Amino acid sequence: AQSVTQLGSHVSVSEGALVLLRCNYSSSVPPYLFWYVQYPNQGLQLLLKYTTGATLVKGINGFEAEFKKSETSFHLTKPSAHMSDAAEYFCAVSLTNDYKLSFGAGTTVTVRA
Protein backbone atom coordinates (compact mmCIF):
# COMPACT_ATOMS: atom_id res chain seq x y z
CA ALA A 1 0.00 0.00 0.00
CA GLN A 2 1.13 3.54 -0.54
CA SER A 3 -0.11 6.97 0.39
CA VAL A 4 0.96 10.52 -0.26
CA THR A 5 0.68 13.47 2.10
CA GLN A 6 1.11 17.05 0.98
CA LEU A 7 1.55 19.40 3.91
CA GLY A 8 -0.48 22.55 3.45
CA SER A 9 -3.39 22.82 1.05
CA HIS A 10 -2.60 26.47 0.32
CA VAL A 11 0.70 28.30 0.14
CA SER A 12 1.07 32.02 -0.48
CA VAL A 13 4.43 33.49 -1.44
CA SER A 14 5.70 36.87 -2.58
CA GLU A 15 7.04 37.24 -6.08
CA GLY A 16 10.77 36.51 -5.94
CA ALA A 17 10.55 34.47 -2.74
CA LEU A 18 11.34 30.80 -2.26
CA VAL A 19 8.62 28.30 -3.08
CA LEU A 20 8.66 25.17 -0.91
CA LEU A 21 6.00 22.49 -1.26
CA ARG A 22 6.20 19.47 1.01
CA CYS A 23 5.44 15.88 0.09
CA ASN A 24 5.83 12.78 2.22
CA TYR A 25 4.97 9.26 1.16
CA SER A 26 4.57 5.87 2.70
CA SER A 27 5.56 2.89 0.65
CA SER A 28 6.67 -0.63 1.40
CA VAL A 29 9.00 -0.68 -1.60
CA PRO A 30 11.18 1.99 -3.24
CA PRO A 31 8.86 4.28 -5.14
CA TYR A 32 9.00 6.39 -8.23
CA LEU A 33 8.06 9.98 -7.41
CA PHE A 34 6.50 12.76 -9.45
CA TRP A 35 5.37 16.35 -9.22
CA TYR A 36 2.61 17.61 -11.50
CA VAL A 37 1.28 21.14 -11.99
CA GLN A 38 -2.27 22.08 -12.93
CA TYR A 39 -3.18 25.52 -14.21
CA PRO A 40 -6.81 26.61 -13.99
CA ASN A 41 -9.16 24.65 -16.23
CA GLN A 42 -6.36 22.52 -17.63
CA GLY A 43 -5.04 18.99 -17.25
CA LEU A 44 -1.98 18.01 -15.27
CA GLN A 45 1.50 18.63 -16.62
CA LEU A 46 4.57 16.74 -15.45
CA LEU A 47 7.05 19.03 -13.66
CA LEU A 48 9.69 16.48 -12.74
CA LYS A 49 10.23 12.87 -11.71
CA TYR A 50 12.54 10.69 -9.66
CA THR A 51 13.06 7.12 -10.74
CA THR A 52 16.64 6.08 -9.96
CA GLY A 53 20.06 7.70 -9.71
CA ALA A 54 20.65 11.29 -8.59
CA THR A 55 18.35 12.22 -5.74
CA LEU A 56 18.18 15.90 -6.70
CA VAL A 57 16.12 16.21 -9.83
CA LYS A 58 15.50 19.29 -11.93
CA GLY A 59 12.32 19.95 -13.81
CA ILE A 60 10.71 22.53 -15.99
CA ASN A 61 10.18 26.19 -15.10
CA GLY A 62 13.06 26.27 -12.61
CA PHE A 63 11.62 23.74 -10.17
CA GLU A 64 13.62 21.01 -8.48
CA ALA A 65 12.96 18.31 -5.90
CA GLU A 66 15.09 16.12 -3.68
CA PHE A 67 14.35 12.51 -2.81
CA LYS A 68 15.27 11.75 0.80
CA LYS A 69 14.74 8.08 1.50
CA SER A 70 15.45 8.39 5.23
CA GLU A 71 12.74 11.04 5.56
CA THR A 72 10.39 9.48 2.96
CA SER A 73 10.09 12.91 1.43
CA PHE A 74 10.15 14.52 -2.01
CA HIS A 75 9.82 18.26 -1.43
CA LEU A 76 9.50 20.65 -4.36
CA THR A 77 11.34 23.96 -4.45
CA LYS A 78 11.88 26.98 -6.66
CA PRO A 79 14.32 29.68 -5.56
CA SER A 80 12.35 32.64 -6.88
CA ALA A 81 8.60 32.62 -7.44
CA HIS A 82 7.06 34.15 -10.51
CA MET A 83 3.47 35.21 -10.99
CA SER A 84 3.10 32.45 -13.58
CA ASP A 85 3.78 29.83 -10.87
CA ALA A 86 0.30 30.34 -9.44
CA ALA A 87 -1.30 26.93 -9.87
CA GLU A 88 -2.15 23.71 -8.06
CA TYR A 89 0.67 21.24 -7.50
CA PHE A 90 0.31 17.51 -6.97
CA CYS A 91 2.81 15.01 -5.63
CA ALA A 92 2.37 11.43 -6.87
CA VAL A 93 3.92 8.06 -6.11
CA SER A 94 4.20 4.86 -8.09
CA LEU A 95 5.54 1.54 -6.90
CA THR A 96 8.41 0.15 -8.91
CA ASN A 97 6.36 -2.85 -10.00
CA ASP A 98 3.09 -1.04 -10.61
CA TYR A 99 2.38 1.68 -13.14
CA LYS A 100 -0.52 3.18 -11.17
CA LEU A 101 -0.11 6.55 -9.47
CA SER A 102 -1.32 7.61 -6.03
CA PHE A 103 -1.78 11.36 -5.70
CA GLY A 104 -1.61 13.74 -2.80
CA ALA A 105 -4.51 16.10 -2.19
CA GLY A 106 -2.73 18.99 -3.85
CA THR A 107 -1.29 22.35 -2.80
CA THR A 108 -2.57 25.59 -4.30
CA VAL A 109 0.10 28.24 -4.72
CA THR A 110 -0.73 31.92 -4.92
CA VAL A 111 1.93 34.49 -5.73
CA ARG A 112 1.66 38.02 -4.31
CA ALA A 113 3.02 40.94 -6.29
Next chain:
Amino acid sequence: DAGITQSPRHKVTETGTPVTLRCHQTENHRYMYWYRQDPGHGLRLIHYSYGVKDTDKGEVSDGYSVSRSKTEDFLLTLESATSSQTSVYFCAISDRYEQYFGPGTRLTVT
Protein backbone atom coordinates in the same frame (compact mmCIF):
# COMPACT_ATOMS: atom_id res chain seq x y z
CA ASP B 1 1.88 17.86 -25.72
CA ALA B 2 0.81 14.22 -25.75
CA GLY B 3 -2.02 13.59 -28.19
CA ILE B 4 -4.91 13.03 -25.84
CA THR B 5 -8.42 14.30 -26.36
CA GLN B 6 -11.48 13.90 -24.20
CA SER B 7 -15.08 14.27 -25.23
CA PRO B 8 -17.31 15.86 -24.31
CA ARG B 9 -15.46 18.61 -22.44
CA HIS B 10 -18.55 19.64 -20.53
CA LYS B 11 -21.76 17.77 -19.82
CA VAL B 12 -24.82 18.30 -17.69
CA THR B 13 -27.03 15.29 -17.14
CA GLU B 14 -29.86 14.20 -14.90
CA THR B 15 -29.73 11.70 -12.07
CA GLY B 16 -30.36 8.16 -13.23
CA THR B 17 -29.25 8.60 -16.85
CA PRO B 18 -26.29 6.71 -18.34
CA VAL B 19 -23.31 8.78 -19.43
CA THR B 20 -20.28 7.80 -21.52
CA LEU B 21 -17.05 9.77 -21.62
CA ARG B 22 -14.47 9.14 -24.30
CA CYS B 23 -10.70 9.33 -24.20
CA HIS B 24 -8.77 9.17 -27.46
CA GLN B 25 -4.97 9.00 -27.86
CA THR B 26 -2.70 9.21 -30.86
CA GLU B 27 0.47 8.10 -29.02
CA ASN B 28 -0.06 4.32 -29.18
CA HIS B 29 0.60 4.06 -25.43
CA ARG B 30 -0.28 0.76 -23.80
CA TYR B 31 -1.73 2.03 -20.52
CA MET B 32 -4.77 4.25 -20.13
CA TYR B 33 -6.40 5.55 -16.95
CA TRP B 34 -9.53 7.32 -15.79
CA TYR B 35 -9.39 9.59 -12.73
CA ARG B 36 -11.82 11.85 -11.02
CA GLN B 37 -10.72 15.10 -9.38
CA ASP B 38 -12.58 16.50 -6.40
CA PRO B 39 -11.51 19.31 -4.04
CA GLY B 40 -9.42 18.01 -1.15
CA HIS B 41 -8.96 14.58 -2.70
CA GLY B 42 -6.46 15.12 -5.46
CA LEU B 43 -6.97 12.65 -8.27
CA ARG B 44 -8.42 9.24 -7.55
CA LEU B 45 -8.15 6.31 -9.94
CA ILE B 46 -11.44 4.93 -11.21
CA HIS B 47 -10.33 2.27 -13.72
CA TYR B 48 -7.31 1.58 -15.83
CA SER B 49 -6.37 -0.46 -18.85
CA TYR B 50 -3.13 -2.30 -19.60
CA GLY B 51 -4.09 -3.34 -23.12
CA VAL B 52 -6.96 -3.83 -25.50
CA LYS B 53 -9.80 -5.51 -23.61
CA ASP B 54 -7.63 -5.66 -20.46
CA THR B 55 -8.97 -3.45 -17.68
CA ASP B 56 -8.98 -3.38 -13.91
CA LYS B 57 -10.59 -1.44 -11.09
CA GLY B 58 -9.09 1.49 -9.25
CA GLU B 59 -9.88 2.80 -5.78
CA VAL B 60 -13.25 4.44 -6.64
CA SER B 61 -14.74 2.13 -9.28
CA ASP B 62 -18.27 1.66 -7.87
CA GLY B 63 -20.86 2.97 -10.32
CA TYR B 64 -18.43 3.09 -13.22
CA SER B 65 -17.52 0.72 -16.03
CA VAL B 66 -14.96 0.95 -18.81
CA SER B 67 -14.22 -0.55 -22.17
CA ARG B 68 -11.24 -0.56 -24.48
CA SER B 69 -11.82 -2.18 -27.86
CA LYS B 70 -8.99 -0.31 -29.61
CA THR B 71 -5.59 0.87 -28.43
CA GLU B 72 -6.52 4.50 -28.98
CA ASP B 73 -9.91 4.64 -27.24
CA PHE B 74 -10.86 4.19 -23.59
CA LEU B 75 -14.50 4.73 -22.64
CA LEU B 76 -15.83 5.46 -19.17
CA THR B 77 -19.52 4.80 -18.52
CA LEU B 78 -21.57 5.93 -15.57
CA GLU B 79 -24.27 3.33 -15.58
CA SER B 80 -26.84 5.44 -13.71
CA ALA B 81 -25.47 8.87 -12.85
CA THR B 82 -25.78 10.17 -9.29
CA SER B 83 -25.08 13.61 -7.85
CA SER B 84 -21.99 12.22 -6.10
CA GLN B 85 -20.49 11.63 -9.54
CA THR B 86 -20.43 15.35 -10.28
CA SER B 87 -16.72 15.87 -10.80
CA VAL B 88 -13.97 16.61 -13.27
CA TYR B 89 -12.81 13.48 -15.06
CA PHE B 90 -9.32 13.11 -16.45
CA CYS B 91 -7.94 10.52 -18.79
CA ALA B 92 -4.24 9.70 -18.74
CA ILE B 93 -1.92 7.56 -20.84
CA SER B 94 1.48 6.03 -20.26
CA ASP B 95 4.03 3.62 -21.60
CA ARG B 96 5.68 3.15 -18.20
CA TYR B 97 5.68 5.38 -15.15
CA GLU B 98 5.16 8.84 -16.59
CA GLN B 99 1.52 9.59 -17.16
CA TYR B 100 0.26 12.25 -19.55
CA PHE B 101 -3.11 13.82 -18.97
CA GLY B 102 -5.95 14.94 -21.17
CA PRO B 103 -7.73 18.29 -20.76
CA GLY B 104 -10.56 16.88 -18.63
CA THR B 105 -14.34 16.60 -18.78
CA ARG B 106 -16.47 18.56 -16.36
CA LEU B 107 -19.57 16.52 -15.54
CA THR B 108 -22.51 17.88 -13.59
CA VAL B 109 -25.29 15.56 -12.46
CA THR B 110 -28.46 17.40 -11.47
